[in-house]
Amino acid sequence: MKTLRISFVLVLLLVAGIVWAARSGSASSTGGQLQVVAAENFWGSIASQLGGDRVRVTSVIASPATDPHDYEPTAGDARTVAGAKLAIVNGIGYDPWAGKLLAASPAKGRIVLTVGDLVGVKTGGNPHRWYSPPDVQKVIAAVVASYKKLDPADAAYFDRQKAAFESKGLRAYKAEIAVIRRKYAGVPVGASESIFALLAPALRLDLLTPPSFLKAISEGTEPTASDKTAIDRQIAARKIKVWIFNSQNSTPDVQRFTDKARKAGIPVATITETLVPASATFQQWQVGQLRALAAALGKATGR
Numbered sequence: 001m002k003t004l005r006i007s008f009v010l011v012l013l014l015v016a017g018i019v020w021a022a023r024s025g026s027a028s029s030t031g032g033q034l035q036v037v038a039a040e041n042f043w044g045s046i047a048s049q050l051g052g053d054r055v056r057v058t059s060v061i062a063s064p065a066t067d068p069h070d071y072e073p074t075a076g077d078a079r080t081v082a083g084a085k086l087a088i089v090n091g092i093g094y095d096p097w098a099g100k101l102l103a104a105s106p107a108k109g110r111i112v113l114t115v116g117d118l119v120g121v122k123t124g125g126n127p128h129r130w131y132s133p134p135d136v137q138k139v140i141a142a143v144v145a146s147y148k149k150l151d152p153a154d155a156a157y158f159d160r161q162k163a164a165f166e167s168k169g170l171r172a173y174k175a176e177i178a179v180i181r182r183k184y185a186g187v188p189v190g191a192s193e194s195i196f197a198l199l200a201p202a203l204r205l206d207l208l209t210p211p212s213f214l215k216a217i218s219e220g221t222e223p224t225a226s227d228k229t230a231i232d233r234q235i236a237a238r239k240i241k242v243w244i245f246n247s248q249n250s251t252p253d254v255q256r257f258t259d260k261a262r263k264a265g266i267p268v269a270t271i272t273e274t275l276v277p278a279s280a281t282f283q284q285w286q287v288g289q290l291r292a293l294a295a296a297l298g299k300a301t302g303r
Contacts, residue, residue, distance in 0.1 A: 034150055037084040039098040040068055041275050042130045043115070045282040047088055047143050049169055052161050054154050055147065058084075060098070064248065064276045068094060069220070073101050081105050086146050088139075091116030092127035111146045118142050128218075128273075130282075132198040133177060140166065173283045176290035177202060184297045190231065190240040190261070192254045193217040195271060203293075208240055223253060235260050241300035242266065244293065248273045267296035 033056040038044030044059030051057060058080050061068045068090075081087065082105045089098040091114040102112060116122065119135045129135040144162045148155040185204035191197070194214040200207040213227035234240050235257065243261035245254070247270050261268055269292050275285045297303070 034085050034147065035083045036086045036088070037080050038088040039090055039095045040130075041278065042282050042285075043088045043090065043139065045275065045280075046136070046140060046165075047086075049165050049281065050140065050143050050158065050161050051147060052157070054151060054157060061095075061274060062278055064272065064274055064278055066274070067248075068274065071095070071097055073097055077101060078105060082107070085110055085150050086143075087112045088143065089114050090127060090129065091123075092121050092125055092129070093123040094127035109150075111150065113139075113142055113146055115139055126194050126198055126215075126218075128195045128198055131195050133174075133202045135198075169281075170283055172287045173290070176287055176294065180205070180290065180294055180297065183303050184294075184301065187242070187297060187301060188240050189242045189244060189297075190234055190257075191244040191246075192257065193246050193249055195246055195273060196244045208234055217249060217251060217254060228253060231257055232260070235264055235266065238264060238266065240266060242293070242296045243268045245270050246273060247271070267299050269293040269296040 033054060034051065036044075036047055036051065036055050036057040038047055038057060038059045040061045041059035044057050044062075048055070048057040060073065060077050060080070061071060078101060081101045084107070087098075087102055087110065089095055089102070089112065091099075094116075102110075115129050115135070116125070116127065118138055119129055119132075121127070121129065129139075140162065144158050147158045151158075180203045186206055188206045188208050189196075189200065190209045191200070191207060191214060192209075194211075195218070197207060197211065197214050210227040210230055213223045213231065216223040216227070235243070240261075243258060243266050245258045245268050250258070258268055269289075271289050271293075272285075275282070280288075
């Protein structure tokens with residue numbers, strides 16, 4: 001990931017946020033609700049649905065136009081963090097600014113849930129854990145456990161929220177995954193970056209794009225000439241049936257491959273890094289993308 005340097009202006013903003021929180025009493029709840037901050041809105045959406053009316057979740061990264069890698073927090077973010085009893089951050093080098101915000105505003109009793117630590121992936125590994133269905137399930141369990149620890153009186157309520165979310169909220173999400181696994185197992189595909197490297201195995205698709213290319217695009221570094229040649233050949237020979245394109249990270253190389261795939265008659269399925277639209281729930285966003293991918297696979301294979 002790109003290294004974030006905290007500017008002098010940011011330091012002043014952080015200090016201003018902490019001072020504001022201290023003067024206002026650093027309230028950890030509003031109207032009895034647990035205050036929760038999520039670094040990114042995909043985790044925030046899940047946390048909000050699991051918490052129901054017992055929690056208030058604020059996501060720092062909430063706009064599709066914002067790059068989570070290079071985000072610089074504001075004074076408002078510092079105030080939000082100062083009052084949070086639960087903080088959910090991705091980790092794995094994806095949102096280093098979040099850890100710095102938390103360190104600048106420590107709070108007794110606050111729980112910090114770092115997804116990378118939860119799933120056992122260190123910096124340098126693939127950070128896009130929200131595209132891994134098994135990891136999403138681990139986060140669900142950890143969020144509910146945190147709620148129950150912070151608010152034991154409502155433990156039964158949080159258990160009911162979890163059961164409803166898993167059985168009803170995620171029903172279409174799980175169904176779309178099952179359909180692709182059943183109908184398109186083994187179909188070779190290409191992708192523009194490492195986001196899809198976590199979803200491909202869950203869908204039983206054969207991702208042919210060199211892993212080093214996926215990682216380079218994700219981290220903003222220059223792909224090797226050999227990797228670019230390999231992708232050119234895969235597209236030209238139609239070795240891949242579908243090209244999966246992250247529209248929020250389109251470098252000149254990625255755009256060239258995407259255009260080349262379209263010209264070769266290879267269907268292109270678009271995915272994004274954060275919720276699109278920003279008002280969507282996690283499952284609405286994912287289901288829309290999965291259905292579009294299934295349509296592309298169906299067009300490519302005739303199944």
